[in-house]
Amino acid sequence: MKKLMNAVESILTESLDGFAAAHADIVTLGPEHKFIRRRVLQPGKVALISGGGTGHEPLHAGFVGLGMLDAACPGQVFTSPTPDQMLAAAEAVDTGAGVLYIVKNYEGDVMNFDMASEMAAGPVEKVLVNDDVAVEDSLYTTGRRGVAGTLVVEKIVGAAAEQGRDLAALKALGDRVNRATRSMGVALTSCTVPASGKPMFEIGADEMEFGVGIHGEPGRRRDRLKSADAIAEEMCAAIATDFDDISGKSALLFINGFGATPSMELYLMYNAARRMFETRGVKIARSLVGNYVTSLDMAGCSITLSLLDDEILPLWDAPVHTAGLRWGA
Amino acid sequence: MKKLMNAVESILTESLDGFAAAHADIVTLGPEHKFIRRRVLQPGKVALISGGGTGHEPLHAGFVGLGMLDAACPGQVFTSPTPDQMLAAAEAVDTGAGVLYIVKNYEGDVMNFDMASEMAAGPVEKVLVNDDVAVEDSLYTTGRRGVAGTLVVEKIVGAAAEQGRDLAALKALGDRVNRATRSMGVALTSCTVPASGKPMFEIGADEMEFGVGIHGEPGRRRDRLKSADAIAEEMCAAIATDFDDISGKSALLFINGFGATPSMELYLMYNAARRMFETRGVKIARSLVGNYVTSLDMAGCSITLSLLDDEILPLWDAPVHTAGLRWGA
Known part of the structure; x- marks a missing residue:
């Protein structure tokens, strides 16, 4: 294995430290590296949170910022984050309008986001992304896998959240974008x-x-x-x-x-x-x-x-300012 | 060799066709794939042109657009473009204020950009980038190699060109950024x-x-x-x-x-x-x-x-809208 790293144990945290420092104008790092959150929150906006195993960068931390996510929970490489991380992120970025979790359809992620939803203090909805047509069930999934289309769901729903749409409307929109x-x-x-x-x-x-x-x-x-x-x-x-x-x-x-x-x-x-x-x-x-x-x-x-x-196209074009995707802002 | 391609002979042109189609809002492709140019030129602005062997993407074609280059000449992979390409690019994007070539210090590139400069119809200057401190001379260079710092030179000089600075001022600025x-x-x-x-x-x-x-x-x-x-x-x-x-x-x-x-x-x-x-x-x-x-x-x-x-920082922050680098626009 040839990697630019110091130790297997610290590769993720050192990388997150670097990410947070390089993009300090957009994000801050939560305690114990539990999440990356938007530096400036918009009160009254539904909080969009995603996460998953790392190794897929810029997904998801690179999509935290204006017009996309409010927080991302990084798991170990190819390993789901824990419900504890998701709850901590929700607590940090929910300004009262509820939380929408955007989840790639992998068993570990689904289980942990479901646990976090059950333990949530406020209203929570979930959009499950399963855009991969390759196989119906697979090694780590029941049903289709959630892959690159996750970016599209995060971008479209993120733009709609900025407009002030409510939790139920964003959940419905996310499901619709996933189906499309x-x-x-x-x-x-x-x-x-x-x-x-x-x-x-x-x-x-x-x-x-x-x-x-x-x-x-x-x-x-x-x-x-x-x-x-x-x-x-x-x-x-x-x-x-x-x-x-x-x-x-x-x-x-x-x-x-x-x-x-x-x-x-x-x-x-x-x-x-x-x-x-x-x-x-x-x-x-x-x-x-x-x-x-x-x-x-x-x-x-x-x-x-x-x-x-006509609904989705303007949301794709809407301003976005994240580490990984940026236009109009 | 494992590559997503159809034939060695067409990998570059097919890729350039895809690039031009994907970014048709920013660029157009010159005849015979000689260059990628900015779709909309700003009359009276000095034309910034770079180029070099391909295989370094997004450099240079990905930096054509508002706030950076007016044109980029793609050579074959790791092979300098020809003076013919550079002259065709200059003819296409020079609106009367002259041409500044930004050249990575590699022998083939230097020779060909020099030939293009000698054959030019209008005023031409050249900024030679040689930011690599690793070695003094190397396999393909006399003097230091021009590497990643080229992006910085193209961004800073590109922003200054948008402000309407003249050819001599941009040449001096480019040399100064290279030295820094x-x-x-x-x-x-x-x-x-x-x-x-x-x-x-x-x-x-x-x-x-x-x-x-x-x-x-x-x-x-x-x-x-x-x-x-x-x-x-x-x-x-x-x-x-x-x-x-x-x-x-x-x-x-x-x-x-x-x-x-x-x-x-x-x-x-x-x-x-x-x-x-x-x-x-x-x-x-x-x-x-x-x-x-x-x-x-x-x-x-x-x-x-x-x-x-105080001069360079605002130019780095100035709006840029290219396929590879974008902010504020």
Whole structure:
């Protein structure tokens, strides 16, 4: 294992210290590294909180700030945060309008966010993100996994929260954005969790994991590495057929790098995927390309298509000021 | 070689097509993929043009837009663009106030930008960036290499150009920012150029290349991989001693990932480097952490310290709207 670190035990806390110092204009760190919170809260706004295992940066801490999250709870690498962290975050950022938890559908996260919800002092709702069309159940999930589409849910619901919408309305919007969002990933290499020191899985020099999850967990099948066009076509077909009908729809096309794939390849995949969705009658109205929901040092990418309408598009365009996503502010 | 591509011959052009489509609100693509230019030019503003071999994305095409470059000329991977590209870019974006080329100090780039300058129709100046303190001469350079500090020069000079400063003033400012900027890098893995299909260099499972350049070229020495603190301390010491005296100075601290290093490790290095410069009396007034001047899929990072003063700080803070760097716009 080759990592820039001092000790496995301190890699997360040292990194969080660095993150909080580098973005001190946006965030502060909670006690005992339990959460990253927005420096300035807006009284009366519903508090948006997410979290999960780390190793997916900038998700979620990098999306704390104006127009997105109020707090993010970082677990150990690829390990859910605890209910204790979620409760502490809620206590710190709930200004009285309630808390909306945005949760990726992984068993550990779901269980812990549910426990935190039950123990909550005030009103709490939860949006469960399950955008990954690759597999129905998987290694760590009942039902579909929550992957890169989580960014889209956090951005749209975050913008709506800034407008002062109430908890029930935000919960409904989050569920609606999740249903309008589909993703699929492919891995070319594995990734290495610091605590284990070994690659999560073995993969041959000419192989890819088709439909991989964001922890390197298995997807649909192991296959020979194909051309970018062939890979993109199969991913786009899987996404397109999972929607009822996308012809004539307007959409956000989001190519997400898993960490080690060069920008050049991500834009090449964008070029291929855009063509393939346009062939199916989709209007690509917005685009996002980069490393946003990563898997440490895994090479590969995911494709996310998120349908836009007259309500959702202005919320995507609304100002956002976080470490990982910023425009209009 | 595992890459998301269709053919070595078309990886660059397909990627540029994707980039131009994804960022059509900011840029357009020149004929024959010769350059990426700003969609909307500001008449009377000095035209800022950079370029170089690709594989360093988002540098340079990702820095075209309001507050930074007017055009970027992409060469093949790790290969200088041609004078023909530079002349075509200048012709497209020079609105009459002249052209400033921002050039990383690598022999191929310097030679080709010099040829383009000699053949230019209008007034041309050049800022040569040579911020890398690792080695004096190297594999592809006479004198120090131009690396991550190039981003800082492009940002500061770009902001000043928006204010309407003239060519001579921008040239002087660019030279001054370059002199106030020092960088040093370390590689944990090699990178693979598509056309060769093989890693640029071999490196052992417990080794690092200390002082590496942005093409994987050799630095000061091959060494055993050390702790992040030990690596950061030696890098910061090299940078600090290269300045006359940095105690009491205000600075931008920029941790640049080379491509495959997770965000978690970059923020951990930021945390270490910040502490080490603060111990030397530096006030870290601004921070930037992320993959900005990359080397394809190389793991590792560089540390850049750029001194700020009352002229430069507001230019760093000024609005920028590019694919790779955005704030205030």
